[in-house]
Amino acid sequence: MKITRVETHVCNARMRNWIFVKVITDQPGLWGWGEATLEWHTRSVVGAIEDVSQLIVGEDPRRIEHLWQMMNRQHFWHGNNVVRGTAISGIDIALWDILGKIHNVPSHELMGGKVRDFIRLYSHLGGGKMEDFYQTKPDDANRFAELALQSVAEGFSAFKSMAVPVTDTLEGLKPIHYAEACVAAMRDAVGVDVDIMVDCHARPSPRMGMQFAKALEPYGLYFFEEPCWPEHMTDIARIQESVTTPVATGERLTSIHAFRDLLSLRAASVLQPDIVHCGGLTAALKIRAMAEAYGVSIAPHNPQGPVSTAASLEFGFATPNYIICETVHNDVPWREEVVQEGFSINKSNRTVTPSAKPGLGIEINEAIIKKHPFEQELPQRVFYKDGAVGDW
Ligand SMILES: [Mg+2]
Numbered sequence: 001m002k003i004t005r006v007e008t009h010v011c012n013a014r015m016r017n018w019i020f021v022k023v024i025t026d027q028p029g030l031w032g033w034g035e036a037t038l039e040w041h042t043r044s045v046v047g048a049i050e051d052v053s054q055l056i057v058g059e060d061p062r063r064i065e066h067l068w069q070m071m072n073r074q075h076f077w078h079g080n081n082v083v084r085g086t087a088i089s090g091i092d093i094a095l096w097d098i099l100g101k102i103h104n105v106p107s108h109e110l111m112g113g114k115v116r117d118f119i120r121l122y123s124h125l126g127g128g129k130m131e132d133f134y135q136t137k138p139d140d141a142n143r144f145a146e147l148a149l150q151s152v153a154e155g156f157s158a159f160k161s162m163a164v165p166v167t168d169t170l171e172g173l174k175p176i177h178y179a180e181a182c183v184a185a186m187r188d189a190v191g192v193d194v195d196i197m198v199d200c201h202a203r204p205s206p207r208m209g210m211q212f213a214k215a216l217e218p219y220g221l222y223f224f225e226e227p228c229w230p231e232h233m234t235d236i237a238r239i240q241e242s243v244t245t246p247v248a249t250g251e252r253l254t255s256i257h258a259f260r261d262l263l264s265l266r267a268a269s270v271l272q273p274d275i276v277h278c279g280g281l282t283a284a285l286k287i288r289a290m291a292e293a294y295g296v297s298i299a300p301h302n303p304q305g306p307v308s309t310a311a312s313l314e315f316g317f318a319t320p321n322y323i324i325c326e327t328v329h330n331d332v333p334w335r336e337e338v339v340q341e342g343f344s345i346n347k348s349n350r351t352v353t354p355s356a357k358p359g360l361g362i363e364i365n366e367a368i369i370k371k372h373p374f375e376q377e378l379p380q381r382v383f384y385k386d387g388a389v390g391d392w
C-alpha cells in the first residue's frame with residue numbers, strides 16, 4: 001500500500017481559511033482527511049504541505065510513526081516551526097483517518113481505546129462569532145453577562161471569554177478593574193455551576209499577567225489562559241505558582257520539546273496542544289503521556305474547522321487526562337454543510353458521544369468547499385493608545 005498524492009483544499013470561513021489535507025492512496029477509494037488551518041499563513045502552509053509531501057509520497061501510509069519521524073527530522077530543518085509543524089499535523093491527522101478506515105475502527109480505538117463515555121464541550125462567548133468574542137468592549141460588563149447567559153441557554157456548562165483587555169507593558173488599575181467587573185458580572189449571571197474561562201490571548205506582559213491572575217483568583221475560574229507570551233515560560237510558571245487558579249497554555253507550542261520544557265517548569269495545570277499545529281495526533285499522544293506523568297490536564301485548542309474538531313474528539317475519547325474540548329459553532333452558517341460528522345452532540349448539555357465510524361468518522365463535501373475559495377483573512381491588528389504595536 002502506498003501514498004500516491006497529497007492534496008490541499010482551501011475553504012474560506014471568514015476569520016480563517018480552513019486548509020483541508022487529503023492524503024490519497026493507491027487503494028481505490030481509500031484516502032484520509034486532515035486539517036492544517038493557520039490564520040494569515042494559508043499560502044505558506046499550502047506550500048509547506050507540498051514540500052513535506054515529497055518525503056512521504058510512495059511510502060506505506062500505515063507506518064504513521066515512521067512517517068512522522070521522516071517529516072519531523074528529514075530535510076535538515078526540524079518540524080518545530082509553526083508553518084512546517086502545521087503542514088506535518090495536517091498530513092499526520094489524515095494518516096490516522098486512513099489507518100482507521102483500513103481496520104474499520106474509529107481512530108480512538110487505535111490510540112488505546114475508549115476511556116470515557118462522553119466529552120464536555122465549551123464555547124467562546126458568541127459561539128465563534130468573531131465580533132462577540134474579540135470585539136466586546138472590556139468596559140461593557142453587562143454585555144459579557146448577556147453573552148454568558150446566551151452560552152448557558154445554548155446548553156453549555158462552560159464557556160471562554162476575553163475579559164482581559166489589551167494593555168501596554170505596564171498600566172495602572174483601570175484595566176484590572178475592567179477585567180474584574182466583567183468576570184464578576186458573568187459569575188453573577190451564571191452562578192457557580194457553570195465554568196468560566198478567561199483567555200488573555202498572551203497579550204499581557206509578565207507583570208500585567210500576574211496582576212490579572214491575582215485580581216481574578218477569587219472568581220474561581222476553571223482556567224486562566226495564556227497570561228503572557230509563550231516565550232516567557234518562566235514567567236508563566238511564576239504566575240502559576242502564585243495563584244490557585246489553574247493556568248492553561250500551549251496553543252502556540254509546535255514541538256514535543258516545548259511541552260517538555262513547559263511541564264518541567266510546572267508552568268501550567270492545563271495543556272492546550274493544538275492538534276493542527278503541534279505535530280498532529282502522533283505528537284498529541286506523546287504530549288499526553290508527558291502530561292500524565294506530571295498530573296496535568298489536557299484541553300486541546302480547537303477554534304478551527306471541522307476536521308480539527310473530529311481529530312480533537314477522537315484524541316479525547318482515548319486520553320485519560322483530557323478534560324474538555326473547545327468548539328465553535330457560529331463562525332459560518334454553512335459549517336454543517338462542509339462536513340458530515342460521525343459523533344453526536346447532545347445540544348441540551350453540549351456533550352459529545354463517540355463515533356462508531358472508521359477513522360475520524362467524517363465525510364468532507366468538496367463541492368461546498370469550492371463554493372468558498374480562498375480569500376485574504378481579515379486583519380486583526382492591535383496598536384496601543386500611543387500608536388505602538390501591541391498583541392491581538
Ligand atoms: Mg487561546
